[in-house]
Amino acid sequence: MQEEKTNDRRNFLKTIALGSAAVAGVGAGMFSAPGDRSLAIGVPRARAEGTRYKTAFIQWQPHTVPAAWSKGIEEVLGPQQVIDYELLDGQNKVEVQVSLVETLISQGAAVIFLQPIDSVALAPSIAKAKRAGISVITLNIDATEPHASHVEMNHYYGAMDIAKAMGDAMGGKGKVAILNAPPGIIIRDQRTNGFVDGLKKHHPDIQVVADQVADWDRKKAQDVLNTILAANPDLGGVYGVNDSMALGAVDVAKEKGLLGKIAIFGNDGETAALESIEAGELTGTQYTDVYQQGRLAAPAATVLATGGVEAGAFAQQSRLLMPYVIATKANVGSIQPSQRW
C-alpha cells in the first residue's frame, strides 16, 4: 500500500516542477512583447529595419479556386522579401476560421486574406482584427462587418450573362436545373438570383425545374443530377454554381450520352472546365482570371502592411469586381495557358 502513496506524491511533485517552468516560459514571452499593446492607441507601428510582416490567407477548405488565389497572391508577395505569406485551412468549420483569425492577431499579422465560410459568423473576428490594427481583405465572399477591401468575382452580373448564354444555347425554351451551394453563403444567393433574374430578363419562358444543394462537390453533383434527370429526362440545361459541380453534371451527361442535348454552364472558370469546353463537353463557364484576383488583392495588402496607412483610414470599404468572360467553345481559345488556373 505504501508504495502506491509515494508514487502519487512523486508524480505530483514532478508536475509542479515542470508546470512552473512552463509558466516561467510563458511569462518571459509576455515580458518580451509589451510593445504589442501600443497599436491600440493608433500610432502606426514604428517599422524598425528588418522587421518582417506576416500575412496569411484563411481559405474555407482546400479547393481549386482558393488554391489559385493563393498562387496569385504568392506571385506578388513572394518577391517582396519583407512579407511572409502562408495558406491556412478553415476545415469548413466557422469555429476553426475564427480561432485561426485570433491566432493570426496574436501573431501580429499585418494583413489577413479571408474566404469566410459564413458572412455573419466571421464579422466579430474581423472587427477584432480591425481593433488590433490588422487589415482584412475578403475574397469572393463578403462579410457583414466593413473591412479593408473585398475582391470578388462578379457573381450577380456574371450569372445573368450565363443565363443569357445558356438560354441562347437552348434556343430560348426548355427546362433548367440548378446545382447549388449549401445555404447561408452570400455568393449562393448572388449567383442564383443573378441566374434567375437573367433568365426572366432574357429568356422568360425557360423554366427552372430543380434547385438542389450539391455542396460545391463534383461527386455530390453527379448523384443529385442523376436523380433530377430521373424526374425530368427532358432537361435542357444545367447551371452549376461552381465548376466542380458543373463538371459533375458533365460526367453524368457523358455517361448518359446527353452531351449534345443539355447546355451545361459552370462558374469560376478553372482549367478543368476550360479544357472540358475545348473538348466540347461543358457548354460554357464564367471565366475569371483568379490568379489576377490574387494578384490584385496582394498589392492592397502590401500598401496596408508597409505603407503606414491604417485600415481605419479608409472612409468606405473598397470593393473590386473582377472582369469576367463567358467562355464558350467559340472564345475559350483566347484564354492563354498562363491565365489558366
Add this chain to the structure above:
Amino acid sequence: MASFFRISAIVNMRSASAALALFFAATIVFFCVSAPRFATASTVENLMSGFSFVAILAMGQAFPILVRGIDLSIGAIVGLVGMIVFDLSLIGQLPGYLILPLALLAGALAGAVNGVLVVHLRLQPFIATLATLAAYRGLTYAISGRQLVPGLTTTPIRDPWLTGIETYFDVGGWLGLSRLVNMPWVPLSFVIMLAVFVVLQVLLTSTRFGRDIYATGGNHEAARLAGIRVNNVIIAAYALAGLCAAIAALIMVARFTTATEALGAGMELTAIAAAVIGGVSLAGGVGAMFGPALGAFLLGAILIGLTLQGVPQFVQQIITGAILLAAVGYDRLLSVRRQRRLTAASTAAT
C-alpha cells in the same frame, strides 16, 4: 496558467491525471520554445476564448462514458440549440433572458431523449446516439431560420443577453499585474467553463448523484442491488451531456453572432478524444472533470502551436489520433498492471 495548477492541487491527483498535466505542461513548454510568439498573452487569450466551449463539451461527454455509454449526438445538439436560439431571437423576437433558459432546457431535453432510447428501448448507446446525431442535424436544417426567412441570412444576432457572453475582462488590470507583465484578458466563456467545471466536479465527486454515476458505471449489477435507481441515473447522465452541449452552443452563437446549419459538426469526436485523453475510461466508472477539460485545452494548444509554427493543420489531425492512441494504451497498461498486482497480492497473502 497558474490557475490550472491551483485547481489540480485540490483535486486528488491520481496517476492518470498527473500524467496528463505533465504532458500538457511539456506541450506548452515545447511550443513556447519552438513556435514563434506562442508564449504571448494573446495566445493564452485565444486558447481560453477558442477552446472553453470545447472543454465544456468534453466535460459533458464524460458523463455518458462514465455510465458505460457514448454520445455521438452532442455535436448535432450544439447545432440544434444554436438554431433554436437564432430562430427565437430573430424570428420570435424573444428577449435574451427568456431564450437562455429555453436553450438550456432544449439541450437537456435532447440529451434526455438519448437516455430514454438507451434505457427504455434498450438500444446500444452507439446506435441510439448515431440515429439522434442524424435526426438532430436534419432537424437543424429543417428549422433553419436562414432558409425559412431568406432575409435573415445576413442579419446578426444583436440581443445583448446573448452576445454578452462574448465579453472580456481585464483581470490583469484589476489585479494591477498588467503593469509588471502583459496579462491576457479573460473571456467570459472561460469563466463559464470554470464555473461548469467546479459545479460538475463537485456534483461528481461529492454528491449522492455523483456517487450513483460512479456506482452505475463501475458495477451496474451491484448498483441496482444497492438500491440505486440505475435507469434515472443513466438518463440524467445523457441529459447533462445535452445541457453542456447547450452551454457550448450559447457561447458559440455569441462568438459568431449567428448560428449556421453545420454548427458543431464533428465536435463530438473532438469531445470524445479530449475525454479519453483526459483519463475517462470507455469501460465506465473511471474519470472526473479535470481530465476532459485539460484534454480539450491540450488539443487547442496543439492547433494554435502548429499554426504558429506554419505546420499545416492536417498534421494536427495525425497528432490528435496519435495522442488518443497513446492515452488509451497508457490506460490499458495501468489496468493490466493493477490486475497483475491484485493477483500477485492475493496469492502472496495466502
Add this chain to the structure above:
Amino acid sequence: MQQPYLEVVGISKSYPGVRALSDVNFSVRKGEVVGLVGENGAGKSTLMRILGGVTEPSSGKIILDGRELTCLTVAESMRGGIAFVHQELNLFENLTVAANIFIGREPRRGGVLRLVDEGELNRRATPLLTQLGADFAADTPVGALSLAQMQLVEIAKALSLRARLIIMDEPTSSLTATETERLLAVVARLRSEGVSIILISHRLAEIEHAADRVVVLRDGKCVGELDRADIRAETMIRLMIGRDLKTLYRQPARPPGEAVLQLKDVRTSYRPEQPVSLDVRRGEILGLAGLVGSGRTELARAIFGLDPLKGGEIRIAGKAVAITSPRAAIGHGLYLIPEDRKRSGLLLDFPIRSNVTLASMDTHSRFGLVDRHAEEASAEEQRRSLDIRTPSVSVLAGALSGGNQQKVVLAKWLSMAPKILVFDEPTRGVDVGAKNEIYGLMRALSDRGVGILMISSDMEEVIGISDRVAVMHEGRIAGFLGREELSERAILSLAVGRLAA
C-alpha cells in the same frame, strides 16, 4: 434463556422436482454465534436466501425480534437488522472503502446541494475498520485492496447497517491463516457486543473455535444441534454424512492401464508455491475432491492451457508436452468440460449441430467449407448415442434443459477422439435422471480406455463414481484414497486439512 432474536419455525421450500428444505427449525439468540454446517446441496444457501428475503419459503414462519412474519422482503430483512457477507463480494472497485460501506446512505451536508459529507463519511467508516483491525484507510480505493481486505469491507458494511444478525457465507475460503484468526477475533468481539452471527463454513476447525452452537443440515433437514460442550469435528462429520449413499459404483471393465496423464510438480498461477503431482491411468476415473477455493478449477485451467504454467511438467501418454493454449491441449487429445456450462461450454444461440462440431471443424469440412452433411451426421450420431432429448439437431442449444445442454458439451468432445477428459462439476444444476445417464457415459468412456479426471464437490458423486480419489486442500494434494479406503469421513477430514484419520 432470553427470547431468541431470530426464530425459524417449520420452514420448507421446494423447487420443481427438488425439495430444498423440509420443516427446518432454527433459532439464534442475541450475542450468539451459530455455526451452520452441511454438505453442498444440503440447503444452507436456500435457508440463507429465505432469511435475506431473496426467496419466499413454501411454508413455515419466521419470528424476527418478536415479530411474526410468513416471509421477508429484502427491505424488511435489512430493516430487521439482518446483514449478509456473501462469498462473491459485490463491491465498487472505482469507489473508496468508505463510499462502498455507506453506498446509498451517504451522510449529507451543504443543505439543498445534497453534498456528500466526505469528512463525516470517513469519520464514521474508520472506527468500523479499526474495530475489524483493518490495515487500510477509509479513503483507499477498493480497487487497490486484496481479496481478504475486501471481505473486511463487506463486514464493515454489515456493521454500518447496525446489523444485529450478520450471516457470513464461507468468509474464510480465500483468507490466509493469520487473516482467518483476525476474522475469528472480530467474530468474538462482535459477539461480546451483542451481535448474533450465523457462520457458514466447511472449515470445521473454525466452527469448533468460534461457534456457541452448531446446527447441522443434511438433505434439507435439520439433523442435529450441538451445544458448546460437544462441538467437535468428528460429531459434525458424522451428522453430516449419515446419508444412505446409493451404491452407484460400477466396476471398470478392465483394471486401469498405464498412466495416460502425469502431472509432475505442476505449479498453477493461482497457487505458484504449491507443487501438484498426480497420474490418471487409462480406463480410470480419478475423482478430485476438495473444498471451495482449494484450487481444483485452477488446476484444470492450467492443464487445459487457459492459464500459463508456473512450473512443473505435464506428460501425456508418457511424452512430455507443452500445453500453452486450449488448442494445444485439444491437439494432444485432452478436453475440458468446463464448470460454467452456459458461459464457456456452449454457444446458446447456436444450433446443437454447430455446437457439436465447434471444436472439430477440420474433420467436418472440405476445402475449408463446412460440410453440412458430415456435421448433421455427427450431430445425429451423438444425439442417439448420448440420448439428447431434442426434436432435431437444429434446435438452439439455449432452448435445452441443463442435462441436455451438458450432453451437448460432451457431444462436442466425443465427436473427436478423447484420450483424457477433464470434467469440472459435471452434474451441477442437472436433474437426477440426467445425472445417472452422464455417470453411465463416463463409465462407458473409461471402459473404452479414456482417462477421466473428475472435479466434483458433490460427495455422493465423488464416492459413487471414482475409482480413485485425490483430495486437494489449500492448493496441494492432501492425500490419495483408493476404492477400499474411500469414505465421506476420510475425504472430509483430508479436505479440512487434517491427516487421513
Add this chain to the structure above:
Amino acid sequence: MMISRKDLSLLILIIVVGTVVAIINPRFLSPINLSNTANLIGLFGIFAVAQAFVIISGGIELSVGSIIALLGVLFVDLVAAGTLSPGVAFLVVLALGCLIGLLHGFLVARVGLQPFVVTLCGLLIYRGIARYYTEDATAGFPFGASFPTLEWLVAGRLYGVPHSLIAFLLITVVMGVVLHRSVYGRHLFAVGKSEEAARYSGINTTRVVISAYVICCGLTAIAAVFIAMYTRSISPSSHGNFYELYAIAAAVLGGCSLRGGEGSILGVVLGTVLLQVLQNLVNLLGIPSSLNFAVMGSVILIGVLADQQFSKRKVR
C-alpha cells in the same frame, strides 16, 4: 443461402419504399436511373460488407471513410504519375489495406484496446496522412490522360450493368460463402457471440479477430479504387466523409447486432439497397440533400427497433 425471416422483412420494406418512389416518379424505374442507383449500390455495398465482418466479430471499424480517402489518393497518384501500372497499383493499395487491417486487429485482439478507440484514431490519422501526401491539393487524373482499360474495367458497363455492381455481386457471393459456409465464418460467429466459449473450444480467437479486420480493410481498399475511379478527382479533406456511418447503418439494417455474432451477407446487401433507394427518395421528394442525414438516422432507429421486437418475439 436460405433467406432468414429478417432478410425477408427487409426485402418487403425495399419493395414497399421502391413502389412509393415509383408512384411519385415513374421514371425511377427508368434504365438510366436504375443503372446509376446500381452503380452506387455497388460502390457502397463493398465496404458495407467489409464493415459487417468487423461488427460480427464484436468490434466496429470507424476508419473506413479515411482509408477510402488515403488509398484512393495513393492509387490515383501512383497511376496518374505513371509510376505504377494500374494493375500493380491496385495490388499495392490492396496490400496496404490488408496491412492497416492487420494493425487494427493486432491492437484490438493482442493489445486489448477497444475497437472504437483504435479505429477512431485511424479515422483521424489516415485522413491526416492523405492530406499530407498531397499537401491538401486535389489528386486527380490530368485531363485527357486516359487509361482506357482501367476506366472500362472500373467505371464501364456490361450490357448496361455497371462493373462496380458486378464486382460487388462477385464479392457478395465469395464473402457469403466465407461467412456462412466456411470454417472461418463459423469461428467468426462463435467469437462474436461468446469469445470465452470459443476459446474453451480451442478456437484461436486472436487470429479470427485479426483476420476479420484484414478482410474488412482489404475490401475497403477495393472499394477505395472503385470510388476513386468513379469520382475521378479526390480532395483528401472531404473524400469519403461519413462513409463509415453509411456502412454501419447498412450492416445494422441488415441484421448485424453491435454486440457481435449476428448478421448475414444478404442482410447487408439488402441494407445497402434500402439506403440507396431511400437516398433516391430523398432527392426525388426534393428534400434538401442535407436532410438525408435525418432520414438515414431515423431509418437506423426503425431498423434496430424492428430487430428488437423481432428478437423479443423469437425469445418468448
